[in-house]
Amino acid sequence: MSQTLQAVRGMNDILPDEAEIWETFEDIVRDWLKSYGYRPLRTPIVEPTPLFRRAIGEFTDIVEKEMYSFEDALNGEKLTLRPEGTAGCARAAIQHNLVASGGPQRLYYHGPVFRHERPQKGRYRQFHQIGAEALGFAGPDIDAELVIMCARLWERLGLADIRLELNSLGSAAERASHRAALVSYFEKHRERLDEDSLRRLRANPLRILDTKNPAMRELVEAAPKLADHLGDESRAHFEAVQGLLREAGIPFRVNHRLVRGLDYYNRTVIEWVTGRLGAQGTVCAGGRYDGLVEQLGGKPMPAAGFAMGVERVLALWRESGETEYTGSWTPDIYVAYLGERAQRLAFHAAETMRDTGLDVLLHCGGGSFKSQMKKADHSGAPLALVIGDDEAAAGEVSIKPLRGGGQRRVPLAALADAVVDMLYGEDAEDNDEDGGQGVSNGGI
Ligand code: ATP
Ligand code: MG
Numbered sequence: 001m002s003q004t005l006q007a008v009r010g011m012n013d014i015l016p017d018e019a020e021i022w023e024t025f026e027d028i029v030r031d032w033l034k035s036y037g038y039r040p041l042r043t044p045i046v047e048p049t050p051l052f053r054r055a056i057g058e059f060t061d062i063v064e065k066e067m068y069s070f071e072d073a074l075n076g077e078k079l080t081l082r083p084e085g086t087a088g089c090a091r092a093a094i095q096h097n098l099v100a101s102g103g104p105q106r107l108y109y110h111g112p113v114f115r116h117e118r119p120q121k122g123r124y125r126q127f128h129q130i131g132a133e134a135l136g137f138a139g140p141d142i143d144a145e146l147v148i149m150c151a152r153l154w155e156r157l158g159l160a161d162i163r164l165e166l167n168s169l170g171s172a173a174e175r176a177s178h179r180a181a182l183v184s185y186f187e188k189h190r191e192r193l194d195e196d197s198l199r200r201l202r203a204n205p206l207r208i209l210d211t212k213n214p215a216m217r218e219l220v221e222a223a224p225k226l227a228d229h230l231g232d233e234s235r236a237h238f239e240a241v242q243g244l245l246r247e248a249g250i251p252f253r254v255n256h257r258l259v260r261g262l263d264y265y266n267r268t269v270i271e272w273v274t275g276r277l278g279a280q281g282t283v284c285a286g287g288r289y290d291g292l293v294e295q296l297g298g299k300p301m302p303a304a305g306f307a308m309g310v311e312r313v314l315a316l317w318r319e320s321g322e323t324e325y326t327g328s329w330t331p332d333i334y335v336a337y338l339g340e341r342a343q344r345l346a347f348h349a350a351e352t353m354r355d356t357g358l359d360v361l362l363h364c365g366g367g368s369f370k371s372q373m374k375k376a377d378h379s380g381a382p383l384a385l386v387i388g389d390d391e392a393a394a395g396e397v398s399i400k401p402l403r404g405g406g407q408r409r410v411p412l413a414a415l416a417d418a419v420v421d422m423l424y425g426e427d428a429e430d431n432d433e434d435g436g437q438g439v440s441n442g443g444i
Contacts, residue, residue, distance in 0.1 A: 010117070010125030021323050025314060026110070028156060029130055036149050038108040038132050043088035045112065049078040054295060055087035057263025059204040066115040081114035085131045085307060086264070086289065087296075093135050094298035104136030110310075122280030122312050131286075131307035135293070138302035140237050143268040143288060144244035146306055150272060150284055151250050157313075158322040162283060164250065165271045167258035168238040169206075170230045172266065172291065179205055181224040192219050209259045225256045234267060241268055260285065264292040270306065277315055284308035330380035331361040333399075333419055336372035341392035349385060349397055349415055356416040377402055383422060385415075 007013055014022060049069050056062050068081040082088055089107060092098070098105050110130045117123055132149070134142045147164065154162050169175060182205040186193060193201065194216060197208045209220055230238070245252055260269045269287035277283075286306025293301040317323055333353060337346035350362045361379050363372050369388070376384040386398040397415055399422060400407045410418045 008125065010119035012124060012126070017328055020329060021314065021318070022310070024323075025157075025310075025317065029110075029153070032149070032153050032156060033108045033132065036106065036132075036145070038106045041089055041092060041107040041109050041133075042111075043082075043085070043092050043109065045082055045114075046079050047082055047088055047091065049080040051087050051091055051296070052080050052083060055090065055262075055264055055292060056084070057204065059200050059207055060262055062115060062262065066117055068114045068116060083115045084113055084262070085109045085111070085129055086133060086262075086292070086305060089131075089133045089305075090135075090292050090296055090298070090303070093301075094293060094296060099136040099301055100299070104134070106132070106134050108132045120280070122277055122309075122315065124311060128310035129307040130310055131305060133303060133305035135303045136301055137304065138290070140240035140244065140268070143237075143241045143304050144248070146286065146304055147241075147245060147252075147270055148248050148250060150306065150308075151248070154272075157317050157320075159274075159313075159316050159320055161276050162272050162274045162316070164245075164252040165255040165258050165273060166238075166242070166245075166252050167255055167269050168227070168230060168234055169259065169266050169269055169287070170226060170234040174229050174231055174234060175206065175226065175266075178224065178226045178229040181229070182206065182208070185223055186219075189219055192216065204263070206259050209257050220257065226259075227254075227256055237267055260287060264289040264295070266290050268304065272308075274316055276319055277312060280312060282309070283312045283316060328380075329359070332358045332381060332423060333360055333383040333385055334376035334379050334381040334402075335360060335362045335385040335387070336369060336376055337363065337387040337392075338369055338372075339389050339392060342387040342389065345392050345395070345397070345412070346385070346387050349387070349412060352412065353385075353416050353419060356420065358416070358419060383419060385419075 049067070052067060053063055058064070062083045067083050070079055071077065072079055089109060093105065093107075108131060111128060112126050113129050114126050116125060119125060132146060134146065151164070170178070183201065186197070186201055186205060186208060190198075193208070194211070194213050196213075197211060197216065200207045208216075209223060211220060242252070242254075258269055258271060260271075265287045267288040267290070270285065271282050272284040273281045274283055275281060284306055286304070288302070288304040290300075290302045293299070293303060335346050335350050337343055346362060350360045353360050361381060363375065369386070373384065382401065382403055384400045384402055386400050391397055391409070396409055396411050398407055398409045399415075399418055401422065405422070408418055408422065
């Protein structure tokens with residue numbers, strides 16, 4: 001016998017019970033993004049490798065060791081599975097001239113991203129990000145709005161214990177002056193640098209501050225602070241963001257070591273961090289990236305955004321007990337039938353009920369009434385529609401409650417109304433509040 005195949009390590013199947021929770025979450029997130037004026041942008045999962053090298057930066061964890069890159073077997077083009085979403089959004093905005101032709105754009109994306117990391121809880125090789133990108137906005141107002149909208153989402157999801165960390169990375173010139181100070185500081189302590197940091201010392205010393213090596217903590221803690229190199233404009237921008245957040249009642253901590261693992265950021269950078277998920281505690285991160293579009297060959301364009309790790313947000317949502325009303329689809333009614341005439345009626349009846357908005361499971365695979373009723377019971381449906389020869393001959397159907405109550409027999413034309421009555425009571429249709437969508441299961 002051949003060996004059974006498994007999913008690629010670090011890449012997960014999301015099974016139906018779990019995927020239903022994802023869909024509920026995605027519905028909430030779509031509504032939330034829409035309420036802030038963000039519009040969807042869907043870009044390819046594969047992009048030319050140089051896009052990420054240029055956007056994210058050569059001396060970053062992602063580009064140095066985490067990208068799934070390969071050559072197109074047919075034409076040798078160098079391609080990469082996207083390790084994040086911002087570069088693709090910026091590329092698409094430039095390619096289609098989105099901002100020049102339509103003014104500033106609020107965009108969002110949602111989908112899988114790929115990084116070759118060591119798989120562990122909260123860290124996968126295929127994971128999912130939802131990101132918002134505001135292109136063409138220069139002021140601190142959009143930075144604040146991006147933060148405020150996240151705070152509102154956490155509230156909407158009932159997530160507790162997410163704290164906000166902020167920093168300002170200043171402008172390119174300010175970072176250059178800070179960088180000079182950093183290089184001379186780390187040069188002085190060369191013997192305490194690990195291999196990664198030694199390599200980054202010349203190329204990108206700011207990255208050293210982003211180290212995850214606990215042995216270097218003290219050294220990094222005492223390093224020169226970027227805050228001491230910020231000019232008036234950067235300082236004012238950062239102050240304004242903080243002012244708007246205070247106004248909105250959103251607590252935050254300024255963390256001078258927050259530099260983010262990607263090169264494209266400047267000025268405001270943010271991370272939302274929780275202590276409830278163990279080591280992988282950052283659920284959402286982002287900031288301003290005014291230089292990115294120009295770096296990719298577009299006209300200079302200020303921009304800011306964030307990306308959240310869907311797996312981590314969902315883990316927190318589950319942990320907070322707020323997902324208990326979601327998942328596990330059950331039909332409103334299970335349709336059982338016996339015989340050829342009854343089959344025609346059953347298919348017809350099922351579609352009639354679906355037209356009214358009901359969720360209908362039509363029995364497939366034949367078998368006796370007894371075995372069909374067992375399946376009906378197993379489906380969790382509160383009702384079964386039963387169509388035998390008798391009913392078929394009369395053009396009628398029987399509705400049988402599976403959790404107690406009397407059976408009813410009605411003509412096909414009266415079926416949908418009768419089912420709604422039996423599910424929700426006589427007044428159901430008058431009190432229907434979901435905007436004429438017909439019947440819903442309730443819940444969120
Ligand atoms: P980390 O420091 O945890 O490696 P990062 O700085 O590399 O995160 P970003 O590039 O900012 O992460 O990505 C945004 C979000 O995506 C993170 O805050 C996190 O929630 C999530 N994320 C990043 N890498 C992974 C991964 N390998 N598996 C699952 N989620 C991830
Ligand atoms: Mg990372």
